[in-house]
Amino acid sequence: MNGQRLLNPHGDAPAEKLPLVWLIGGSDSGGGAGIQADLRTVTALGGHGCTVVTAITAQNSVKLNAVFAVTPQQLLAQLDTLDADLPPAAIKIGQLPDTSIALALANWLAHWLSKFRSRAAETPPVIWDPVIYASSGACLSELSSDSIRQLLQVVDILTPNLAELSWLSQADSIATAVNNEQALSQLKVLRQHFRGDILLKGGHSDDPLRCTDLWCSGPQSSLITAPRHNGEHNRGTGCTLASALATALALGFTKPDAVTIARAYLQQALRLSYPTGNGAGSLGVAGWPRQQTDFPLWQDVTAPLPLQLKFARLTQPIGLYPVVDDLQWLIRLLPLGVQTIQLRLKNKTAVELERQIQSAVELCRDYQIQLFINDHWQLAIKYQAFGVHLGQEDLADADLTAIADKGLRLGVSTHGYAELARVLPLQPSYIALGHIFPTNTKQMPSKPQGLKRLQHYVRLCATVPGVPTVAIGGIDERNIQAVVQTGVRGVAVVSAIVAAPQPEKALQQLQQYCHALQLPPGVERDGY
Numbered sequence: 001m002n003g004q005r006l007l008n009p010h011g012d013a014p015a016e017k018l019p020l021v022w023l024i025g026g027s028d029s030g031g032g033a034g035i036q037a038d039l040r041t042v043t044a045l046g047g048h049g050c051t052v053v054t055a056i057t058a059q060n061s062v063k064l065n066a067v068f069a070v071t072p073q074q075l076l077a078q079l080d081t082l083d084a085d086l087p088p089a090a091i092k093i094g095q096l097p098d099t100s101i102a103l104a105l106a107n108w109l110a111h112w113l114s115k116f117r118s119r120a121a122e123t124p125p126v127i128w129d130p131v132i133y134a135s136s137g138a139c140l141s142e143l144s145s146d147s148i149r150q151l152l153q154v155v156d157i158l159t160p161n162l163a164e165l166s167w168l169s170q171a172d173s174i175a176t177a178v179n180n181e182q183a184l185s186q187l188k189v190l191r192q193h194f195r196g197d198i199l200l201k202g203g204h205s206d207d208p209l210r211c212t213d214l215w216c217s218g219p220q221s222s223l224i225t226a227p228r229h230n231g232e233h234n235r236g237t238g239c240t241l242a243s244a245l246a247t248a249l250a251l252g253f254t255k256p257d258a259v260t261i262a263r264a265y266l267q268q269a270l271r272l273s274y275p276t277g278n279g280a281g282s283l284g285v286a287g288w289p290r291q292q293t294d295f296p297l298w299q300d301v302t303a304p305l306p307l308q309l310k311f312a313r314l315t316q317p318i319g320l321y322p323v324v325d326d327l328q329w330l331i332r333l334l335p336l337g338v339q340t341i342q343l344r345l346k347n348k349t350a351v352e353l354e355r356q357i358q359s360a361v362e363l364c365r366d367y368q369i370q371l372f373i374n375d376h377w378q379l380a381i382k383y384q385a386f387g388v389h390l391g392q393e394d395l396a397d398a399d400l401t402a403i404a405d406k407g408l409r410l411g412v413s414t415h416g417y418a419e420l421a422r423v424l425p426l427q428p429s430y431i432a433l434g435h436i437f438p439t440n441t442k443q444m445p446s447k448p449q450g451l452k453r454l455q456h457y458v459r460l461c462a463t464v465p466g467v468p469t470v471a472i473g474g475i476d477e478r479n480i481q482a483v484v485q486t487g488v489r490g491v492a493v494v495s496a497i498v499a500a501p502q503p504e505k506a507l508q509q510l511q512q513y514c515h516a517l518q519l520p521p522g523v524e525r526d527g528y
């Protein structure tokens with residue numbers, strides 16, 4: 001070691017406390033699964049794991065020889081001790097060897113969580129990976145239905161596989177896929193006594209090519225698909241997925257983003273898996289997932305995107321990208337050397353909308369400027385605009401096939417990993433990443449992403465050739481340099497130009513910081 005400390009993948013201040021993740025589960029003497037796999041995962045993703053051991057298992061890569069449950073007293077001593085000094089940002093539960101341990105944990109957590117609720121404080125998310133069988137097939141958990149019901153009262157996210165779903169819903173058969181009738185009816189039964197979210201894992205489904213999981217959160221269901229990894233060294237996949245999920249939640253990611261990160265982390269770990277003994281080996285450990293090929297495809301069950309379409313590419317670098325709400329702005333700003341601009345018309349009459357879009361297209365054609373029309377894709381097609389900018393919700397309603405077939409470019413808004421996993425495979429003409437800083441221009445349902453996350457998103461998108469990135473939200477002359485340094489190809493601004501005392505001057509000043517955006521690296525030569 002050269003004395004340097006490892007950096008948290010999502011922070012550059014190693015002296016800061018890392019988010020704590022409590023790992024409640026069994027020890028695997030072989031080191032492939034259980035608390036050993038959990039600890040590796042939490043560390044790799046930038047958290048600090050604390051352990052509450054529920055059982056000692058004697059296992060190697062071939063066989064499970066014995067399970068020794070701790071006593072409820074030993075369990076409670078560990079929980080109380082951690083609670084006194086090391087408060088968790090998330091809790092992951094794995095193996096619960098018997099009913100007495102499950103009940104002791106459920107009661108302890110119910111009491112502990114009620115203290116948060118009485119202060120109206122947010123509770124740390126509790127994730128339960130309900131392991132019943134080791135991958136060798138040996139039984140790890142024998143729980144009464146009453147203890148399962150009590151546990152489900154204190155759990156926020158459940159991560160069963162198909163066998164565990166059948167166990168939890170007391171069905172007499174195991175479904176063969178996460179979204180067939182059998183699985184859906186078992187989920188319905190489970191949801192009668194579980195209020196939280198479910199990540200149903202499809203690793204044991206009958207699809208030889210893909211591994212598809214189902215994320216059920218409130219009324220929304222999404223399919224999360226990745227190529228199936230057919231290697232034999234796959235001990236601890238469930239533990240790794242659930243502890244990655246807990247860590248991403250502890251780091252402050254939204255649930256869909258945390259699920260996406262966890263799935264990408266697992267895919268990367270499977271790709272890097274290695275042999276240990278004579279049986280199934282262990283998963284590799286490699287830190288924050290960065291390659292798009294490790295990220296799953298995220299699809300809404302009801303509105304999957306048509307991924308076979310080919311959108312036209314940009315013809316110039318994006319550069320400084322003003323987003324304006326009236327044609328008058330185009331007339332003022334176009335002569336100043338803008339390469340890309342967006343007309344984001346809100347609250348206009350139908351007649352005015354059409355008039356402005358038609359004039360804007362003609363004007364930008366004269367100046368050879370890349371004009372994106374926000375939302376109004378029918379009018380953009382009608383007047384042959386350079387491109388359309390759509391939000392995530394708009395994607396389901398718009399005729400993407402017509403946009404692609406008519407040669408219009410497509411820009412898409414994203415607000416995190418799950419949305420990126422949804423739209424990166426679509427290969428739009430650019431991807432907007434927002435909002436980076438607080439903004440007063442638009443009420444945002446999400447939190448600002450900040451520069452660190454922006455940097456991660458930019459690097460991830462850079463692994464998909466020809467899809468440049470644009471940063472948006474709260475960008476002004478105080479922070480634009482730092483934004484440009486993340487490697488984004490465009491910087492979209494609204495108020496820093498249109499609310500400036502001298503908009504033309506503000507635009508020219510901001511442009512000066514964007515020179516680096518004019519020099520696209522070789523990989524993007526086929527399309528900016």
Ligand SMILES: Cc1ncc(COP(=O)(O)OP(=O)(O)O)c(N)n1
Nearest residue numbers: 374389390391392413432470472492
């Ligand atoms: C470059 C760029 N990024 C994001 C947005 C936001 O678009 P959308 O999600 O469609 O929301 P509204 O603009 O309609 O409020 C954008 N317009 N441009």
Ligand SMILES: Cc1ncsc1CCOP(=O)(O)O
Nearest residue numbers: 435439441473474493494495
């Ligand atoms: C439309 C939009 N989408 C995400 S943030 C944003 C507003 C950006 O405006 P500003 O540059 O004034 O923060």
